Amino acid sequence: MIRIENITKRYGDSAVVDGVSMNIERNSITVIVGTSGSGKSTLLRMINRLVEPSQGRVLIDEKDTASEPAHLLRRRIGYAIQGHGLFPHRSIAQNIATVPRLLEWPEARIDARVTELLEIFQLDPGVFAHKFPHQLSGGQQQRVGVARALAAEPAVLLMDEPFGALDPVIRAKAQDDLLDIQRRFGTTIVLVTHDIDEAFRLGDQVAVMSHGKVLQCDRPAALLTQPADPLVTLMTGSADRALRLLSLTSAGEAAIPGATAGISVAASASLRDVLSDLVWRGADAANVLDTEGRPRGHLTVAAILSHGRSR
Amino acid sequence: MPGNFKIDRLGALLTAMGAAAIALLPFVLFKTNRIMPGDPQSLWNVLAPAAAWACLAAVAIAAIIALTLADARVRLAAAVLGIVAVALAVAAAGDALTPAGNKIVRVAPGSGFWLLLIALALLATDAITRLRPGPALRVGLLALFAAVAGMTLAHGTFDNLSVMREYAVSASRFAHEVRQHILLAFGSLAAAVLVALPVGILCHRIPRLRSGILGVLNMVQTVPAIALFGILMAPLGALAAAVPLAAALGIRGIGTAPAVIALFLYSLLPIVANTVAGLKRVSPAAVEAARGMGMTRWQILMSIELALALPVIITGIRIVLVQNIGLVTIAALIGAGGLGTFVFQGIGQTAIDLVLLGAIPTVALAFSAAVVLDSAVEVMDRKPQ
Amino acid sequence: MPGIAVILRLTALGLLTAFLLTPQSFAPVFAPFTQYGAPPIYDQGNLLSLALSHLGTVCLAAAASTLVAVSLGILVTRGSGAEFLPLSRSLVNLGQTFPPVAILALAVPLVGFGEKPTLIALFAYGLLPIFENTLIGLQTCPPALLEAASGMGMSARQRLMSVELPLAMPLILEGVRLSLVINVGTATIGSTVAAKGLGEVIIAGLLSNNTAFILQGGLVTGLMAILLYDAMSAIERRMFKAARID
Numbered sequence: 015m016i017r018i019e020n021i022t023k024r025y026g027d028s029a030v031v032d033g034v035s036m037n038i039e040r041n042s043i044t045v046i047v048g049t050s051g052s053g054k055s056t057l058l059r060m061i062n063r064l065v066e067p068s069q070g071r072v073l074i075d076e077k078d079t080a081s082e083p084a085h086l087l088r089r090r091i092g093y094a095i096q097g098h099g100l101f102p103h104r105s106i107a108q109n110i111a112t113v114p115r116l117l118e119w120p121e122a123r124i125d126a127r128v129t130e131l132l133e134i135f136q137l138d139p140g141v142f143a144h145k146f147p148h149q150l151s152g153g154q155q156q157r158v159g160v161a162r163a164l165a166a167e168p169a170v171l172l173m174d175e176p177f178g179a180l181d182p183v184i185r186a187k188a189q190d191d192l193l194d195i196q197r198r199f200g201t202t203i204v205l206v207t208h209d210i211d212e213a214f215r216l217g218d219q220v221a222v223m224s225h226g227k228v229l230q231c232d233r234p235a236a237l238l239t240q241p242a243d244p245l246v247t248l249m250t251g252s253a254d255r256a257l258r259l260l261s262l263t264s265a266g267e268a269a270i271p272g273a274t275a276g277i278s279v280a281a282s283a284s285l286r287d288v289l290s291d292l293v294w295r296g297a298d299a300a301n302v303l304d305t306e307g308r309p310r311g312h313l314t315v316a317a318i319l320s321h322g323r324s325r
Numbered sequence: 326m327p328g329n330f331k332i333d334r335l336g337a338l339l340t341a342m343g344a345a346a347i348a349l350l351p352f353v354l355f356k357t358n359r360i361m362p363g364d365p366q367s368l369w370n371v372l373a374p375a376a377a378w379a380c381l382a383a384v385a386i387a388a389i390i391a392l393t394l395a396d397a398r399v400r401l402a403a404a405v406l407g408i409v410a411v412a413l414a415v416a417a418a419g420d421a422l423t424p425a426g427n428k429i430v431r432v433a434p435g436s437g438f439w440l441l442l443i444a445l446a447l448l449a450t451d452a453i454t455r456l457r458p459g460p461a462l463r464v465g466l467l468a469l470f471a472a473v474a475g476m477t478l479a480h481g482t483f484d485n486l487s488v489m490r491e492y493a494v495s496a497s498r499f500a501h502e503v504r505q506h507i508l509l510a511f512g513s514l515a516a517a518v519l520v521a522l523p524v525g526i527l528c529h530r531i532p533r534l535r536s537g538i539l540g541v542l543n544m545v546q547t548v549p550a551i552a553l554f555g556i557l558m559a560p561l562g563a564l565a566a567a568v569p570l571a572a573a574l575g576i577r578g579i580g581t582a583p584a585v586i587a588l589f590l591y592s593l594l595p596i597v598a599n600t601v602a603g604l605k606r607v608s609p610a611a612v613e614a615a616r617g618m619g620m621t622r623w624q625i626l627m628s629i630e631l632a633l634a635l636p637v638i639i640t641g642i643r644i645v646l647v648q649n650i651g652l653v654t655i656a657a658l659i660g661a662g663g664l665g666t667f668v669f670q671g672i673g674q675t676a677i678d679l680v681l682l683g684a685i686p687t688v689a690l691a692f693s694a695a696v697v698l699d700s701a702v703e704v705m706d707r708k709p710q
Numbered sequence: 711m712p713g714i715a716v717i718l719r720l721t722a723l724g725l726l727t728a729f730l731l732t733p734q735s736f737a738p739v740f741a742p743f744t745q746y747g748a749p750p751i752y753d754q755g756n757l758l759s760l761a762l763s764h765l766g767t768v769c770l771a772a773a774a775s776t777l778v779a780v781s782l783g784i785l786v787t788r789g790s791g792a793e794f795l796p797l798s799r800s801l802v803n804l805g806q807t808f809p810p811v812a813i814l815a816l817a818v819p820l821v822g823f824g825e826k827p828t829l830i831a832l833f834a835y836g837l838l839p840i841f842e843n844t845l846i847g848l849q850t851c852p853p854a855l856l857e858a859a860s861g862m863g864m865s866a867r868q869r870l871m872s873v874e875l876p877l878a879m880p881l882i883l884e885g886v887r888l889s890l891v892i893n894v895g896t897a898t899i900g901s902t903v904a905a906k907g908l909g910e911v912i913i914a915g916l917l918s919n920n921t922a923f924i925l926q927g928g929l930v931t932g933l934m935a936i937l938l939y940d941a942m943s944a945i946e947r948r949m950f951k952a953a954r955i956d
Contacts, residue, residue: 062861064857064860064861085860085863085864085865086863087863088860088861088862088863089862089863090863091863093858093861093862095854095857095858095861096854097854098858099854099855099857099858099861100858101855101858101859101873101877102855102877103876103877103950112862112864113862113863116862116863116864116868162862163862172861333793334793334794335793335794335797436820447797447801450797450800450801450804451796451797451800453800454796454797454799454800455796544932544936546895547891547894547895547931547932547935547936547939548895548928548929548931548932549894549895549896549897549898549899549908549909549912549927549928549931549932550895550898550899551898551899551909551912551913551916552898552912552924552925552927552928552929552931552932553928555912555915555916555921555924555927555928556921556924556925556928558916558919558921558924559743559921559924647806647807650809651808651809651810651811651812652809654809654811654812655811655899658902658913658916659916665811668811668812668815669902671815672815672818672902672903675818677818677819680815680816680818680819681816683815684809684811684812684815684816687809687811687812688807688808688809688812691807691808691809692804692807694807695803695804695806695807699803
């Protein structure tokens with residue numbers, strides 16, 4: 015859906031982003047991860063042309079983004095940033111309605127959309143629509159920020175450290191919500207973070223950046239098992255990479271046929287969590303149940319461990 | 326690098342101003358006596374061609390540099406060159422138009438001269454701003470400018486210009502009024518500092534006092550200056566009549582006493598308010614630490630709180646001083662003297678030169694006070710960090 | 711205690727209106743301030759019309775200053791006007807050192823006596839606080855908001871109109887209020903160059919040694935300034951009651 019072709023951004027003599035190419039699938043989450051100064055935000059901002067590339071181009075649905083005025087392009091692309099960037103002088107409803115207003119949607123459609131989004135983000139429209147940003151908690155403000163970015167039903171959503179200002183508990187919740195939203199709307203999401211755990215948790219594909227270059231862009235598991243660069247290993251961490259790998263597979267995916275006597279685990283739980291559960295309870299095997307409680311097979315410690323080996 | 330060639334927009338605006346000044350407006354006005362309307366004269370009419378061309382060339386060089394070069398130092402030099410050339414030209418025009426020994430005709434700088442001077446001064450100001458001179462250098466530049474201006478005036482370069490003619494007529498009074506102006510402005514400031522500092526500290530310590538006191542002082546500020554001067558005349562007059570000692574001390578209904586008191590009252594608000602704001606900015610952690618180290622309340626106040634609040638307090642004093650220098654001008658209306666005397670006499674006689682004789686030094690005084698005190702604030706604000 | 715403040719303000723407004731409409735009924739109040747049977751109430755003109763023209767001059771000047779100062783503030787904070795920013799900052803600082811009397815006196819040779827030099831002086835003097843506050847307001851707009859606005863596809867103009875200016879508005883209005891209040895007082899000086907206004911009453915008092923006149927002129931001007939300040943504050947509070955800039 016998005017194709018980045020050999021894109022470069024230079025400020026003076028130094029290239030902040032240096033010859034990056036990347037393909038982003040429709041309905042997927044791509045996470046760009048890197049240390050500060052790696053050029054990850056600049057790369058993201060070149061997609062909606064908040065930064066104009068010095069070289070190369072970005073195509074969305076095979077159409078060059080440079081072929082239309084930047085502000086019109088941006089109205090079609092959602093954009094959420096760290097610290098939410100809500101307008102303090104506008105109510106929550108007005109904030110969410112910003113882009114639909116710019117697109118001159120009819121009032122009724124705007125109202126309906128605002129109400130719908132508030133409900134999706136678990137903010138009671140009757141309570142929150144007319145509040146102002148400073149009256150909300152940090153987590154609520156962040157949700158409004160994402161709701162605002164999604165208001166005009168964009169096919170693409172760009173997020174720059176959207177959860178950076180949240181504490182760990184609210185952050186985990188916000189990440190779960192994002193995954194739900196993505197499944198619900200099928201939005202193509204590109205997200206920038208410096209948090210490798212967040213990248214592994216959210217990304218269908220993770221691009222590791224350093225000094226303006228993408229070192230590797232691949233499925234999370236591939237980053238662990240086939241790192242293309244020592245820096246990738248350094249960043250993903252080598253001490254707990256087996257556990258990290260386990261966390262990428264769900265119990266349902268790894269379940270082997272048959273049943274066992276003993277405890278049960280949910281099919282959606284990661285192998286890492288199942289292993290932890292087994293160690294804690296002193297068990298060797300567990301039955302895997304889906305959300306309706308039907309058996310999906312079972313898992314043994316040995317079977318789990320086989321998923322954590324480098325192949 | 327022809328690709329990098331760019332016309333400076335500010336330079337373009339200033340050049341347009343200067344060009345309009347030279348082409349369309351009179352450089353000097355020739356008056357047969359001090360209150361007659363002037364006869365406009367262009368640069369070409371009054372100066373020898375060589376001198377006129379020299380002046381024009383200097384201004385043109387300044388314009389070209391302003392249009393094309395970005396280096397602030399070069400731009401400043403160009404502006405100074407232009408200002409010197411224009412100043413010398415207007416002095417020469419005065420000499421050229423004044424018949425020898427004639428003390429009645431007046432040669433006044435015209436609107437063309439003033440506009441040209443403003444354009445060049447803006448160029449200089451912009452260059453100085455871009456150079457970001459430190460506080461010491463700013464005061465140094467001011468002193469240098471004052472010295473050069475003082476020397477040229479003393480040398481008599483501008484003696485044939487109308488303002489200097491007015492000065493020559495009332496030279497001894499001028500010195501007296503300047504002294505009186507400074508005395509009034511600084512005297513009332515000193516008294517206000519003595520009272521406002523303790524009051525400010527008190528307001529900081531006792532929040533319940535704060536809004537009341539600041540409210541009253543705010544209200545004092547809304548009374549127009551001439552009214553406050555006038556209102557004070559009556560009680561002071563009565564006091565002088567009733568108490569001979571007061572009269573012997575020089576307290577009278579008109580003159581210095583009501584002026585000083587009114588200025589004092591106006592001065593209180595900014596200093597009290599800034600003292601409160603300055604003390605508020607002192608972090609409680611610093612005070613806590615000082616207490617933990619065993620400082621007494623007095624030591625904490627003097628060496629921690631006031632020391633940290635000082636830049637803000639000085640800012641308040643700067644506001645007051647600049648404000649006072651302006652307000653003293655109005656005090657002339659109630660016979661308190663000062664440079665306002667010339668301004669109001671000039672207005673009364675429609676003698677603009679006399680107005681300028683009062684207004685120019687007032688502006689210069691206020692400007693100098695602002696530069697010096699701003700520099701002081703900057704030095705102090707920088708030190709603790 | 712907002713109740714008391716409101717009552718005080720209404721009382722002040724009531725007194726001011728009553729005095730301007732029927733000044734003679736206040737004669738007993740001012741009589742003790744006169745000597746030798748001088749009139750206790752200003753009798754050389756209609757106080758109400760003087761007050762109104764005073765207010766008119768001030769408001770006209772403030773409107774002009776606001777228009778020019780806000781436009782200039784916007785201009786120098788756009789990319790295309792950036793070359794003028796350092797200079798305009800210095801000019802704001804320098805301008806504040808200019809005594810209003812000096813501006814007034816220097817305007818007289820340009821435009822003659824009367825309302826015009828007063829208008830010019832008030833206009834010039836009113837520019838500074840508004841310009842300064844506009845600059846601060848526009849420059850302290852949080853970068854994250856500008857980024858968000860651009861990111862959502864606002865054009866530069868839309869960003870200015872619907873984000874930057876509304877956010878700077880409280881500061882801009884504060885500047886307008888400041889310059890209005892300063893100018894109500896400063897306008898009295900205009901009467902020394904024959905502008906119609908309350909300064910006339912004060913100067914008549916100074917000339918005839920009649921404290922009652924001076925008090926009247928001073929009190930009416932002071933009350934007007936305070937009430938104007940309060941009215942502006944109330945409007946600002948009403949406008950920005952809900953929103954707050956963190």
